[in-house]
Amino acid sequence: MDYQAIAEKIKQADAVLIGASNGLSITEGLHIFADNKAFEDLFGDFKRNYGITCLLHGMTAHWPTESEKWGFWSRLIHYYCAEYEETPVMKDLRDIIGKKDYFVLTSNGECHFEMSGFDPEKMDEIEGNWLTIQCRAACHDTLYPVLEKAEDMHKAEKDGLVPGDLTPKCPKCGSPMDIHMMGAADRYVSDDGDQRLGAFLEKYHGKRLVILELGIGWRNQLIKGPLMRLTAAEPKASYITINLGEVYITENIKNKSYGIDGKIADVLREIKKAM
Numbered sequence: 074m075d076y077q078a079i080a081e082k083i084k085q086a087d088a089v090l091i092g093a094s095n096g097l098s099i100t101e102g103l104h105i106f107a108d109n110k111a112f113e114d115l116f117g118d119f120k121r122n123y124g125i126t127c128l129l130h131g132m133t134a135h136w137p138t139e140s141e142k143w144g145f146w147s148r149l150i151h152y153y154c155a156e157y158e159e160t161p162v163m164k165d166l167r168d169i170i171g172k173k174d175y176f177v178l179t180s181n182g183e184c185h186f187e188m189s190g191f192d193p194e195k196m197d198e199i200e201g202n203w204l205t206i207q208c209r210a211a212c213h214d215t216l217y218p219v220l221e222k223a224e225d226m227h228k229a230e231k232d233g234l235v236p237g238d239l240t241p242k243c244p245k246c247g248s249p250m251d252i253h254m255m256g257a258a259d260r261y262v263s264d265d266g267d268q269r270l271g272a273f274l275e276k277y278h279g280k281r282l283v284i285l286e287l288g289i290g291w292r293n294q295l296i297k298g299p300l301m302r303l304t305a306a307e308p309k310a311s312y313i314t315i316n317l318g319e320v321y322i323t324e325n326i327k328n329k330s331y332g333i334d335g336k337i338a339d340v341l342r343e344i345k346k347a348m
Contacts, residue, residue, distance in 0.1 A: 074333055074343075076257070076347040077347045080344055082313070083169060084214015085164055086281050086283040087277055087282065088273070088276075088280070088281075088282040089174075089284075089285055090273070090274075090282060090284045090285070091176070091177045091285050091286075092178045092284065092285070092289060092297070093177065093178070093179040093180075093181055093288040094179065094287075094289040094293055094297075097287045097288040100160075100162050100337045100338050101184060104149045105126055106129055107128075108126050112127060112128060117127070118233055119144075122233065123246045124138075126241055130136065131149070131254060132149070139235075139237065140236070140240060141234060142240075143240045143241070143253075144226075145233070146203075146223065146234050147223045147230055147235060148227055150203055150204065150220065150223040150224075153203075153221065154184060154188070154220060155220060155222075159188065159190070161221055161338060161342075163189035164189070166189075168345055169181075169341060169345050169348060174273075176195050176196070176197070177191055177252040177341050178270060178300075178343075179196070179293055179296075180197070180198075180199055180293075180296060181198070182184075182201050182254050184198075184204050192250065194269065194271070196266065196269070197266030197269060199266065199268060200254060200275070201252070201254040201257075202253060204218060204229040205231075205252075206217055206219045206251060207250065207253050207260075207262045208245065209243070209248050209258070211248040212243060212248065213245055217244075219241065222239075225239060225310065226240070229291060246318065247297070266273060267325040278307070279309065281339045283310075283313065284311065285310050285317065287315055288316055288337055290316065292321050297321075301323050301326060302328065305323075310329065311329055311330070312330040313336065314330070315333045316334070316337075317334065317336055317337070318334065319334070320334045
């Protein structure tokens with residue numbers, strides 16, 4: 074792979090649009106689909122008591138009570154958000170972007186981009202995130218931060234249960250609150266990320282835009298499909314896709330694309346060296 078050519082494309086770019094999905098999370102050690110050792114170590118009791126088979130199963134479960142729901146969510150948020158420290162892959166990504174303008178389009182909800190220093194105003198978390206909550210009754214659309222509350226619940230959790238008086242309630246109507254995440258809430262509230270993305274694309278229309286895609290399989294039509302169509306529509310766009318075991322690029326953009334089958338951490342390290 075000609076990493077020097079990729080490095081030059083990024084150096085010459087007016088801006089970088091980062092697309093990220095589960096492959097990036099897996100690189101950081103967070104696999105929401107896996108019944109693996111990490112899941113057993115952290116959530117084995119939920120697996121045995123409720124039959125959940127992975128993190129995603131727990132995130133989308135209809136829990137019997139709020140105490141059980143927040144027992145799961147507060148533990149998830151504690152281990153994967155509150156205790157998160159920037160990983161080498163995120164540091165390399167920041168170093169590659171440098172001082173260039175950028176935007177992040179991601180379906181990952183664990184907020185690791187923000188926690189690694191990326192600007193939340195330059196981001197569209199298209200399926201929501203784990204650190205905000207919304208009123209289940211939809212009496213209003215305000216989103217509220219939940220990290221501090223989740224830490225209080227995690228400290229009080231016992232045998233997978235959180236005391237009922239600690240579970241979040243809507244400050245306006247008193248209804249239970251849901252995580253602002255598609256699948257975790259019956260109704261999804263927009264946070265205007267799509268408008269921020271639209272403004273970014275309008276600003277760099279016709280300019281040298283590098284689209285850097287991290288860990289997105291060919292089935293992903295929320296991010297991969299639109300990014301490939303954007304590459305085709307923008308005459309000066311370049312498309313770089315990195316994914317382990319599966320690289321897919323449509324024929325109409327192959328002449329302006331780079332596909333790398335490899336571990337994201339390893340590939341970003343090589344791109345950083347080349348820059």
